[in-house]
Amino acid sequence: MRALTERPEYRAVYAGTETDIPGNRLLVHRKPSEAFDAAVRTLVPAERLWLRDVPYSAVDLEAGLTRVRGDMTYWQNRGIAISTISTQPGLGCVQIGLPNLDRGRAALVEHYKPNTPVCVVFELPPIPMPMPAR
The missing domain is CATH 3.30.70 (Alpha-Beta Plaits)
Structure with a gap:
């Protein structure tokens, strides 16, 4: 495949x-x-x-992901903490996880439409797991 x-x-x-x-x-x-x-x-x-x-190919979604990833400092400077970013081909969007949806959802959606479809969801930052001892 x-x-x-x-x-x-x-x-x-x-x-x-x-x-x-x-x-x-x-x-x-x-x-x-x-x-x-x-x-x-x-x-x-x-x-x-x-x-x-679906409306968007993986290439389309990866371009959107790259755009959002490149804007991380922009959002941090505006007090919007992005926890995660991923592509969701089944939903046809770049998924952006926020720990506080009230602080950022509307601004993110407005900023990226119509060129980058985004889905904004509640998501806490990932917790790094320690490497197992060998």
């Missing part, structure tokens, strides 16, 4: 994959494309495949 999604003709189409463990299926998020769908179907049996339409 990875080799397929990295082919130049599919980079603007492919968004991401998820596994549906209870359903024993592979969910492939992609912008609609008959050629891509046909190529995926050669790799995954139809009963194990769910092709899901």
Whole structure:
């Protein structure tokens, strides 16, 4: 699957994959494309495949992620603490986690629309785990 999604003709189409463990299926998020769908179907049996339409490719979302990551100092200077940033292909957005939604959600959404779709969620900063002793 990875080799397929990295082919130049599919980079603007492919968004991401998820596994549906209870359903024993592979969910492939992609912008609609008959050629891509046909190529995926050669790799995954139809009963194990769910092709899901999304508005943005992984390339689109990575560009948005890079933009938000580059703005971290801008947001810190405005008192908005960003805990996490990730892409969410199934939701079609760059997900931004904040420890305080009241302080920043509206400003983030307004700042990035219409070029970067963002989903702002409550999320505390990650806690680093110590490395296990060897």
